[in-house]
Amino acid sequence: MRSVQVRRFGDPDGLEVVEVAEPAPGEDQVLVATEATGVGGVDAVIRRGTIGGLGFSPGFVPGSEVAGTVVSVGAGVDPTWVGRRVWAFTGTGGGYTERALARLEDVVPLPEGLGAVAAVTLGSAVPVARFALAHGHAAPGGSVLVRGAAGSLGIAAVELAVRAGAAAVAVTTSSPARGERLRALGATHVLDRRGAGDGPAAYDLVVDVVGGPDLPDFLDRLAPNGRHVLVGVVGGMPPADFGARLLAAFRQSRSFSTFSLDTVARADLRAARAEALDAAARGELHAVVHDVLPLEAAAQAHRRMDEGSVFGRIVLVP
């Protein structure tokens, strides 16, 4: 079977399609014949190899979510799973491949009417956005800023914040055209990447996909008791002394936190994934698909990610 591996960390040319043996599912695992696999921002972050300490080595298969049909199951898994169409989280890596392994607890049946491409656009992004908003105590009537809103995670955060009754949902993005697309998805204010533009003076909650050197400037934008929740670092790591900005505003009772799905109970996560896919099947959430490309075009997909031209998600189909 064909898999895409990072042969060399750095530019997208380090991604290569290789022929590898089909794996056998282990205990409590299923093997999925991949119909679609999502290209997430984290895949590009890992491939660039610019953030140290992540511990990945050449041969790493990027991608973390697939949708397709279960073709075999390991010990301890009910064999009636074989033949079912599912969405599956493969872990950090293991997605860009024709046959993907996943633990049964990370597998959700695909609801009727939801395609594989839409499923891998929403299956991870919506739960991350949902739990991050909850972690940041998003409340009806509050003001939310989604930083890095033009990716699948940010788009999900915008749609969910609007649905949860936020009074203002501001976004940062790199162009007015992208801003218009985010307005069509419910954003009320569009700011540039630095946060300049016409928006609320202060935010109750910032959901931040970007991190990077500008993060401290956004801590300054928090309202009293405001929360900044960092869910991604597509812009790199923030400066080491960023906490000084919170301390400088000591009397504002602001808080900063990371948020990772790793801290969500597996049963809650599974339920949230199923709910996300059901909501998508009902048309309540939008799968914003930038492009659908063959598996062989993984390097091209990553090049587009690096150029910053992607709005929503690129999906690879073997």
Ligand SMILES: NC(=O)c1ccc[n+]([C@@H]2O[C@H](COP(=O)([O-])OP(=O)(O)OC[C@H]3O[C@@H](n4cnc5c(N)ncnc54)[C@H](OP(=O)(O)O)[C@@H]3O)[C@@H](O)[C@H]2O)c1
């Ligand atoms: N916390 C968790 O449990 C969890 C789970 C899964 C994934 N993640 C994280 O989520 C992130 C990926 O999300 P995604 O796929 O939605 O992101 P993405 O598509 O890679 O990026 C989102 C947007 O951020 C903006 N951006 C990119 N580089 C930037 C920079 N240097 N400065 C400012 N803005 C920049 C771009 O929009 P504009 O050009 O319009 O500005 C881009 O479209 C990864 O960091 C991943 O680790 C977290």
